[in-house]
Amino acid sequence: MLNTMSSHKAFEGRVGFYSHESKSNQCLMKFSIFAPKEAETRPVPVLYWLSGLTCTEENFTIKANAQRFAAEHGVMLVAPDTSPRGEQVPGKGPDWDFGQGAGFYVNATEEPWKKNYQMYDYVVHELPQVIQKNFKVIPDCQSIFGHSMGGHGALVIGIRESKKYRSVSAFAPITNPAAVAWGEKAFRNYLGNDVSSWESYDACCLVKSLGYDRTILVDQGTEDQFLQTSLKPQNFEEACREAKVRLEMRYQKGYDHSYYFISTFIEDHIKFHAKFLK
Numbered sequence: 519m520l521n522t523m524s525s526h527k528a529f530e531g532r533v534g535f536y537s538h539e540s541k542s543n544q545c546l547m548k549f550s551i552f553a554p555k556e557a558e559t560r561p562v563p564v565l566y567w568l569s570g571l572t573c574t575e576e577n578f579t580i581k582a583n584a585q586r587f588a589a590e591h592g593v594m595l596v597a598p599d600t601s602p603r604g605e606q607v608p609g610k611g612p613d614w615d616f617g618q619g620a621g622f623y624v625n626a627t628e629e630p631w632k633k634n635y636q637m638y639d640y641v642v643h644e645l646p647q648v649i650q651k652n653f654k655v656i657p658d659c660q661s662i663f664g665h666s667m668g669g670h671g672a673l674v675i676g677i678r679e680s681k682k683y684r685s686v687s688a689f690a691p692i693t694n695p696a697a698v699a700w701g702e703k704a705f706r707n708y709l710g711n712d713v714s715s716w717e718s719y720d721a722c723c724l725v726k727s728l729g730y731d732r733t734i735l736v737d738q739g740t741e742d743q744f745l746q747t748s749l750k751p752q753n754f755e756e757a758c759r760e761a762k763v764r765l766e767m768r769y770q771k772g773y774d775h776s777y778y779f780i781s782t783f784i785e786d787h788i789k790f791h792a793k794f795l796k
Contacts, residue, residue: 520652523548529589530555533579538648542640543602544633549645550579552588552595553653563659563795564649565788566683567597568641568675570666571700572619575599578665581777587785591792594655598645600668602634609635616703622695623671624719626708635708638719641671642679661685661791665780666744669736670695673721673754677730685794687735687787689780690742693754694722700748722750722757733764735790737783739773 523535531554540547556562565588567578578584578597588595601609601621608630609617626635650657662683664672669691676686695701696716705716717723738751745751751767758765773779 520648528552528585531557531585531589533585535575535579540602540640540644542636542644545602545604545607547599547602547640548575549596549598550575551597551649551653552579552585554589554592554594556592557594557654559654561654561656562592562594563661563792564594564596564646564655565791565795566641566645566660566662566672567595568623568662568664568668568671569597569600570664570668571600572614573600573668574619577777578780581781582784583781584784584788587788591788591795593788593792593795594653596645596649598641601637607634615700616707620667620704622667622701622704622708622719623674624705624708627715628708628710631708637671638675642675642682659684659795661795663687663689663787663791664691665689666749666775667692667700669693670701670719670721673734674719674724676734677721677724677728678718680728680730680732685732685791687737687790689737689783689787690739690744690749690775691721691736691751691754692749694720694750696720696723697753698748698750722753725754725757725763726761729761730763732794733766734758735766735768735787737768737770737779737787739775739779740769740771741773742775742779744775
């Protein structure tokens, strides 16, 4: 059952915040939607956004100024929370880069995480079913993008599920999580010590093993404080070259990791996806 927490008119469409009991994560999950005016009368394409560390379903919806451009293209935006939450869910502690708020969009296999941290299945399977059941959308017309940890999730899902998603893009993604501290911490806890199991959630490994037959768009700020330590865009560039995958890697001079960066270039990304969704 879907619970409407709030609803607001915006750009002749509506922004809504919703909650439901998730079978995948066995807890209450929240997400936001922007439904363009067209969705009142006919099914529309869907663009899924995955947010980064510490974020919820609210950050993108409030800060990115994306609704204006989604309205122009008649595209629905869906932004889920970044991880399971609740008193019964492990990971509610001082670590901002692990646990609640840092689900990393994986299906955890290790205790105590595997009961609740099934974010890959939630995003790829459960959430689209909820959207299709409750809103006017075209089921086979969806794309995905995200930021930072969510950029990692978008790249992984877009590459692994290339038949489900028509396009993928990212802002400042963690492109090679198996090779950086953020990813290593999350993967070792969620997936265990077998490093080979991490490769199925690492965009650099996936693009080399699976390939990709469309262009991938990535924007990266040159003044991003996490650029060299955690994001490693150069690793993804090299992986795409090796796999002969078309990558449009745009280094944006002077921009950092914030939503000021995202809001500046969000129009380009929505236009990029709209071409595939139409």
